[in-house]
Amino acid sequence: MSAPSHHTVPATAPAADAAPEPVLALRGVHLTDRGTGREIVRGVGFALRPGRAVGIVGESGSGKTLTCRAALGILPPGIEVSAGSVTLAGTDIATLTARQWTALRGATISAVFQDPASYLNPALRVGTQIAEVVRVKQGLGRRAARRRAVELLDSVRLADPELVYGQYPFELSGGMLQRVLIAAAISAEPRVVIADEATTALDVTVQAEILDLLTELRERTGLALVVVSHDLAVVAQLCDEVVVLRHGEVVEQGPTRTVLRHPRHAYTRLLIAEHERYGLERFRTAEETP
Ligand SMILES: Nc1ncnc2c1ncn2[C@@H]1O[C@H](COP(=O)(O)OP(=O)(O)O)[C@@H](O)[C@H]1O
Numbered sequence: 001m002s003a004p005s006h007h008t009v010p011a012t013a014p015a016a017d018a019a020p021e022p023v024l025a026l027r028g029v030h031l032t033d034r035g036t037g038r039e040i041v042r043g044v045g046f047a048l049r050p051g052r053a054v055g056i057v058g059e060s061g062s063g064k065t066l067t068c069r070a071a072l073g074i075l076p077p078g079i080e081v082s083a084g085s086v087t088l089a090g091t092d093i094a095t096l097t098a099r100q101w102t103a104l105r106g107a108t109i110s111a112v113f114q115d116p117a118s119y120l121n122p123a124l125r126v127g128t129q130i131a132e133v134v135r136v137k138q139g140l141g142r143r144a145a146r147r148r149a150v151e152l153l154d155s156v157r158l159a160d161p162e163l164v165y166g167q168y169p170f171e172l173s174g175g176m177l178q179r180v181l182i183a184a185a186i187s188a189e190p191r192v193v194i195a196d197e198a199t200t201a202l203d204v205t206v207q208a209e210i211l212d213l214l215t216e217l218r219e220r221t222g223l224a225l226v227v228v229s230h231d232l233a234v235v236a237q238l239c240d241e242v243v244v245l246r247h248g249e250v251v252e253q254g255p256t257r258t259v260l261r262h263p264r265h266a267y268t269r270l271l272i273a274e275h276e277r278y279g280l281e282r283f284r285t286a287e288e289t290p
């Protein structure tokens, strides 16, 4: 695999100790339903640097998915960014034409959602579907695309990628399907992957395996992650920073460890209390344990 151009050091490289530019930045984003005039999201912001992970946590309906869709430039019809900005790889996406946006997005950001089965065609072998994504996004020929698809299935730790290549979605477990979707999401070597409740439908053991995989991709490739979950434990495992959303408003935000240890808002304390029984404690105290 050749190094993508964004890994090359620009001529005017910043000082080695300077933090790299955020690859994705939301600044004071407000989202409004044009039909009703309702402001659904009011002032979400974060800056995500390469190799880092930010978590968005909050109960169902708090605006997590719409925030992600704003970052992906795929808001549903009628929902608009009414204030603030989304900057991807240094470019304010509002300044781009549809065509420029599609090109930038394809090379920069992709997403994995809950319910992987619904993103695959049940009548086609999964390998063929990945190869097609690779063919279109990377302009590879059929044979090269097939080889690349098998490599991708291997890179998401599917035990027998050649076998999986030839299987149909119904032959795979939920965890395997989510790995296939992650393979598709990283096929164009994006700099950011958004995982929106990506492990919610999976049982606890499989969920842990998928979270480990995302961590590994992050460490190995410098991928930046936006991890969305109603489950604070998921975010605690993966993220450097956490944004706590409630009814479309950020009630608390900061380094994950700080927020978990010293939650300042009653709502955050409630989320922590709810999840204590699922083992969140081990993330809150991990640093003290030798
Ligand atoms: N297409 C849409 N049109 C109008 N309202 C929507 C649409 N999608 C979501 N909403 C509303 O926006 C709010 C936030 O939704 P969402 O971002 O999906 O929440 P979450 O992902 O945190 O569960 C909810 O009140 C939801 O009803």
Ligand SMILES: [Mg+2]
Binding pocket: 064, 065, 066, 196, 197
């Ligand atoms: Mg959602």
